[in-house]
Amino acid sequence: MANKREDYISWDEYFMGVAKLSGLRSKDPNTQVGCCIVSQDNKILSMGYNGLPSGCSDDEFPWQREGEDPLNTKYVYTVHSELNAILNYRGGSLEGAKLYVSLFPCNECAKAIIQSGIKEVIYDSNKYDGTTSVQASMRMFDAAGVRYHAYHRTERTVMIEL
Ligand SMILES: O=c1ccn([C@H]2C[C@H](O)[C@@H](COP(=O)(O)O)O2)c(=O)[nH]1
Numbered sequence: 001m002a003n004k005r006e007d008y009i010s011w012d013e014y015f016m017g018v019a020k021l022s023g024l025r026s027k028d029p030n031t032q033v034g035c036c037i038v039s040q041d042n043k044i045l046s047m048g049y050n051g052l053p054s055g056c057s058d059d060e061f062p063w064q065r066e067g068e069d070p071l072n073t074k075y076v077y078t079v080h081s082e083l084n085a086i087l088n089y090r091g092g093s094l095e096g097a098k099l100y101v102s103l104f105p106c107n108e109c110a111k112a113i114i115q116s117g118i119k120e121v122i123y124d125s126n127k128y129d130g131t132t133s134v135q136a137s138m139r140m141f142d143a144a145g146v147r148y149h150a151y152h153r154t155e156r157t158v159m160i161e162l
């Protein structure tokens with residue numbers, strides 16, 4: 001009898017891969033963020049990526065990062081991937097769930113993550129580490145008992161990099 005295949009991907013590689021795949025739907029020219037929310041028994045509950053609210057056309061709203069007038073930048077309009085994943089969830093409670101995300105959550109997403117009952121965050125990039133937003137996220141996560149850690153890349157992970 002043949003033995004089982006050994007080079008299957010880990011749960012973390014699987015869920016971070018799903019999160020990153022979701023991020024490929026993002027229209028943001030600079031930063032594509034993808035998110036996947038998973039139950040404690042490893043069932044995918046929801047996914048999301050950073051984008052405009054329904055009804056707001058990707059071709060009629062700004063994608064610029066800079067502008068004299070904030071209304072001419074993307075920041076005031078984009079729904080963050082974590083909030084989209086939380087809002088996309090049509091089930092009951094997200095209590096005790098874990099959230100995989102390609103970029104460390106901003107302070108606004110940290111609030112939504114905490115209030116939804118999510119208890120663990122696994123993130124890939126933390127390119128804004130040290131900013132006020134990320135410091136605030138970490139302070140709130142620590143106070144609220146939400147655990148967070150970086151996704152552990154391996155040489156194989158790079159091979160399946162999306
Ligand atoms: O927690 C977060 C923080 C940011 N995002 C999204 C929002 C924007 O579309 C980009 C950030 O753009 P930059 O050009 O890197 O400033 O990422 C998110 O989804 N979740």
Ligand SMILES: [Zn+2]
Binds near residue numbers: 080082108110
């Ligand atoms: Zn955010």
